[in-house]
């Protein structure tokens with residue numbers, strides 16, 4: 001059985017963060033492990049508090065995992081503070097971790113800022129270059145590229161700018177700009193060293209989209225762990241997220257979670 005690690009924040013209401021990641025891992029039939037960077041008090045209506053892991057403890061958790069069970073892929077989600085980003089980068093370099101999917105979580109679905117400006121800068125400099133693929137949504141891609149995104153062409157331009165900013169000697173990550181924040185569609189654009197692709201999907205008319213980003217990046221990590229290419233992994237993850245949204249749960253008073261237990265045919 002493949003083993004996949006998530007390094008992310010906890011969502012006590014179970015729709016995003018570590019909880020979404022572990023449910024996605026289970027739906028993909030891989031063995032899931034978790035390093036928790038932050039506790040959040042949140043639910044489907046908003047984020048009401050954040051308590052970060054104290055200095056050194058994210059690194060201790062990563063040591064405990066890697067010294068015993070080497071992951072086949074690693075997903076990284078919410079990392080709020082620069083010292084946590086530094087610890088993760090140092091540890092992943094130390095263990096020569098591979099197949100890293102980084103979701104640069106900046107703002108929650110409900111609009112709460114989940115990362116400091118300083119942490120964002122360290123994320124770009126130290127962690128993104130270690131990744132295989134990064135998965136910004138439209139506002140995150142705007143922040144990383146410095147351009148405003150209004151249409152498909154802007155998504156393509158932003159992906160290329162971000163790719164060129166992070167990739168030194170073509171050794172950095174592919175860039176997947178997610179279109180979940182578009183109005184009429186849900187098309188994602190992938191920019192890699194060997195080519196570009198659009199992943200097109202109909203927009204599912206469902207207000208329950210809490211944790212879609214966490215879930216997509218976890219599904220990509222599972223597929224990469226199973227040996228699929230980045231492009232195939234994104235295609236399969238896209239099919240899974242669309243199915244999980246269509247499978248429609250209706251939980252909570254706000255933007256509820258999707259149905260992680262949707263299983264993709266092998």
Ligand SMILES: Nc1ncnc2c1ncn2[C@@H]1O[C@H](COP(=O)(O)OP(=O)(O)OP(=O)(O)O)[C@@H](O)[C@H]1O
Nearest residue numbers: 109137178179180181186203204211212213214216
């Ligand atoms: N209503 C929808 N219908 C179909 N697909 C969607 C919908 N909303 C989001 N997606 C898809 O879900 C994935 C996550 O995209 P999105 O842009 O919502 O990420 P995010 O903003 O990081 O998520 P989060 O809400 O967890 O922060 C993408 O593949 C996107 O196209």
Ligand SMILES: Cc1ncc(CO)c(N)n1
Nearest residue numbers: 009010011016017078108
């Ligand atoms: C813990 C956590 N990670 C990521 C997100 C982004 O959806 C969230 N709301 N909470």
